[in-house]
Amino acid sequence: MRKTITFAGRYLATIPLSISFAALILVTALVTGTFFGPASADTQAAWAAGVTTVVDMGSWWTIFTALFIPWDPFQLVGDILAALILLGVAERLLGRRRLVPVFLATGLIGVGLGVLVQWVGSLAGEWWADGTSFDLTVDPLTPIVGSLLAASAFMGPLWRRRVRLVAFGFLIMFALYDGDTSTVYRLIAAIAGLVIGHFLSVRRRRGMVFLRSSFGEVRVLIAAVVLITAVGPLVSLLNPNGTGAFGLAGSLYGDIFPSAADIKTFCATATTGVCDDFRRLGALGGVGPVVQTFVPLALLLVSAWGLRRGRRFALWLGIVTNLAMIALALVFLGLVSSLTSIVDDTTPLEPIDVGEYVVWGGSTVAVPLAVVILLFVTRKRFALRAPREAFIRFLVIVVGAFLALALINVVVGAFTLDDFTPPGTSIVELVLDLPRRFLPVTLVGITGDVLIPAAGVTLFLFQWIGPVFWLIFTIASFQLLTATEHSVTVGDHQRIRALLRRGGGGTLGWMTTWPGNLYWFTDDMDAFVAYRVINGVAITMSDPVCREGAEKETIEGFAAFCDANSWMPVFYSVHDQYLPVFEGMGWQYMSVGEETLMHPQSLEMTGKAWQNVRSSLNKGVREGMTTVWTTYDELSRTKVAQINAISEAWVSEKELPEMGFTLGALEEIKDPDVALMLAVDAEGRIAAVTSWLPMCRDGVAVGYTLDFMRRADGSMPGVMEYLIASSALHMKELGVEVLSLSGAPLAQPPVPKGEEPPAPTVMTELSDFLARTLEPAYGFSSLFKFKAKFNPSYSTIYMAYPDPLALPTIGGAIGRAYLPSMSPKEAVSLVRTLVR
Known part of the structure; x- marks a missing residue:
């Protein structure tokens, strides 16, 4: 907590302008009353920007004042956070001198150009501009977004791409599917910031450079497009009064079924046939069918996730789902058109305007079609296929679920045929009606002989077998998209x-x-x-x-x-x-640790620094201890049994799981190229064992690395010092150039006398924290101190990674690499040890 507060204090000290802006909008909210509720009519008329105030009333200054007043308390909180975080980042990258003009320029361009576009569009009768020309806006987020996009030009390639992708993705989605004036102003400000940032950065000297994207970058972009087009209709669904060009796409989701009151009002004036169709549409409703309308959204989210991973199945899932959405839209549009054409002029159902047909068709047909074309054109980017076994398992699950649910529906329905509408429904008709249970209701239609059971178990199955099937399909799809073929080719081990x-x-x-x-x-x-x-x-x-x-x-x-x-x-x-x-x-x-190195050819165990090691050597000699340099294959069965017993005793004494990955165990010492050094006591029993991994040059071992270390219970104190020192002396005789005592995870090298320790960084503080936390469980620090007895030199070992944002994922993966088989009991033991 103290370090978090310290970091926050350091960060806030570098963004005085952003803090000042956050304080300013808090003051303006109090003065104008938006601190207590939405902007009043008087506040809007005096300070908000729009065609009405700027053009009709001539209040040109509102283009400026709109940048400093939040709309309501909710937006005030968001704007303050955005000022401290997003604007703060921009301030650190742009500097204080450039931030102010960039802030004002992007904000004024966003609002001013937005008002101009609305005014000109309304004069020309353009649909969106005419519908929003009376809207008034106050929005401090507009210049914040513009400043952030301008500052993105000073970021590294990774963060520059991500900030721009996320920002424009959200801005475009809200502009198309919601369409409120604030969102459009922010989009214009973001574009202005992008241009201004380009000319402010050093890249302006090279002109506009379009860099070739990697497979990963292209996949992220395409997955983002699929995600935006999938989630976009939800935005319009949540805001039914929005004016976005694609806002009508939300009409395919949610509760599209007429209520009893709607049916009564409609049938009061409609013909009998149309009334029956309308009643049938109402009977199709329920919680299950409403849930099923969101199936395309769920499948597109799965597709976007898989596309990010480059999976071929996700590509075809996205293509098929978008094609199905086109069919869904055409059927729905045809049904509405049919209803409109046959309803009397006196009915409350008003004919749909031709312009609405065009916009609705564009949002529900053109957008999915564009996504289909995009996916098909870029299909070579998604070549990763699941293993054959995983695909077969997927088919078995999906087909099995379909058949099981269909059978249950038919069997239960067969006992209640007399209660179905229309009367006289047969088993054959019930079976033929089955596919409709797995389709969105808008594809089922409101005309024709749609079978509808009476209330009860049959109706419950009628409404829920579809959602249950698609839930199973979605889970199975996730499993298929995560399945990867991991195998080693014959001959790889000999080659390596x-x-x-x-x-x-x-x-x-x-x-x-x-x-x-x-x-x-x-x-x-x-x-x-x-x-x-x-x-x-x-x-x-x-x-x-x-x-x-x-x-x-x-x-x-x-x-x-x-x-x-x-x-x-x-x-x-x-x-x-x-x-x-x-x-x-x-x-x-x-840094992820320190490797401790010895150089046998220059090794002289003299002086005070070697006193403890020499004492262990001398003690071993006095007690009749000897060493054996060998390999596992050369061991007698007796010695193999002793080593196994020593290792099992060591493991059994620990509640915690044995670590792996870069830490070898009993299985790894069986390699015929791995050397073993044994300490044998006067009675011929193995007191300790070490394994040494070779490092070769031109077929000759020129170095060895310590891996496996175990000592028997009741063995001589200092036996490991005796064994390692004896190994070093033996390697000196063999002409070995380097002896590594292996790495000490999360360790830092000792600071030489007279030198100041390096300044701590976020990464070194994280490593120190992990080292302190894991020390009670695995004794990394103790191991490092033990190796320091041999007066080694130190060589830092590193972890290199391309994406700092992925460090939590990387950390989790490395944790699983070291502890791949941790059981729940061992996990509890580890937590218990860490919190002692």
Whole structure:
């Protein structure tokens, strides 16, 4: 909490103008009365902008005053938050000197040009302008939006694209489906801000540059289009009095059925046939059918989510759903037209204006058709298919649900045939009517022999089997869209071992041979990256394995591969020599631990710093301790049993789950290329065991990395110091160049005497917090201090990632990589340990 307050204080200290604007609109709300309720007629006439005040009354200054008065208390709260956050970001990027003119310019252009467009459009008889020409607006959000879009020119490519995409997505959606004047003014201000920002930034020297988008960027854009066109009709549904050009699209959703009072009024003057149709439409109503009208919306949301992940099924789901919506609109439009043409002139149902037909058809037919064309043209961007087994499972679930629900409906309906309308309904007609139960009611129609059961269980099934089926379909679709084929090709393991023996991968490279990893190879098969995909995040576990000089090509190739598969690439446990490559790609990175290194060829265990280690060595010699350098395959059955017993005893003593990923366990020491160093006591029993992962060059092991460490209960105190020191001395005899005691997660290197510690950052504070939190559970700090006994040098290991916004997702994926099989009981134990 203290750090949050400190951060907020630092942030607010950098945005004095934004704070002043927030205070100003609070004062204007109090003065004009909008603090207590919506703007009154007098307030609007004096301060609000619109055709009436600016043109008719000549109050030109309202274009300026409208920028500083909120409409009501609700908007006041939103405007204050927007000022402190959105305008604050703009102030930090633009600077105080540029913020004021940008703020005024975008605000005045947004409101002034908006009023001008309304006035000219109303004179020409344009539908939207004529309908909104009497509206008056006060809206501080207009200049805030304009300033933010201008400041986006000073952001990095990632945030610039996201801010613009989200801002224009919402602005265009509300302008088309709601159409209130404030939204249109904001859209104009945003466009003005985009242009002003371009000329203020250094990019103006290069002119307008259209950068080629990656697969991921295109997918985000297309998914956003599908999302906006799906959610847009809801905006018009929530505001039935809106004037948006596409506002009538909301008429396909919600309760479209006439009430009893509507039927009585309608039938008082309508012909008998039309009245019967109207009664039939009313009988089709209910909670279930209303829910079913939202099925296209739910399917489009699923499609948008899948399109973001590059899934082929999501592409066809979006195409088919939009085509179905076109059919739905045409049938609905035809039914309304039919009703209008046959109703007497004396009926309360007024004929629909031709202009409304055009607008309604444009919003309900042209928009879905445009989305269909967009998806079909860009279909090559969505090539990821689900595994065959997952698709078969999807078909079984969907078809099975359809048949089961249909059978239940027919069986129950067969017992109540006498209660159906029209009378005399047969089993055959009941079966033929089944498809209608799974379609939106507007496609069923209000004419023809629609079967309607009497109230009871049959009516309940009649109304709800459709929504239940589409719920099952939606859940099954999500499962299909998340199914991914993860497999290792035959020969991959032999190939990676050959490349590792040649050289590459650093001190942690041999971890890539462990089970659970997938492999990406360059086109020439001369380099590879090992990774795991968890929650859409592709996590690597070492430096890329490649020849010197091919680092950039390998990293960029793997990033492109992940982009094509809609994964977030994260290079985990990489060393500092690769950071320039990530900087060139515009990625960010953070420390995730410190690797402790020893150099056996220059190792001399002399001096006070080595006193504790020498004591352990001497004690081991006195107690008759010996060491054995070997491999798992060379062990006798007795020694294998002892190692298994030591490991199981160590695991059984812990309530917490054993960690994996970059931390090997018993299975990993069985690799014939992995060396073991055993400490054997005077009685021939194994007192401790360590495993050492090789680091090769030209087929020769030139380094080893410590992985597996276990000590037997009751073994000599200091046995691990004895064993590691003995291993280092043995490696000195073997000519080994580097010995890594592996990484210490979340650790920071000690600050040399006489030097000031580096200034804390958000990332280092986060790492420190995690280290303190997890220390009681896993003892990372204790392990780091233990390794410090060997006077190592330190090498920071990093995590490089392209998207800082995805850090929570990345953190969750890495957590699952380390603890993939955590049970509920172990999770409770972990939480209990952390809160002690």
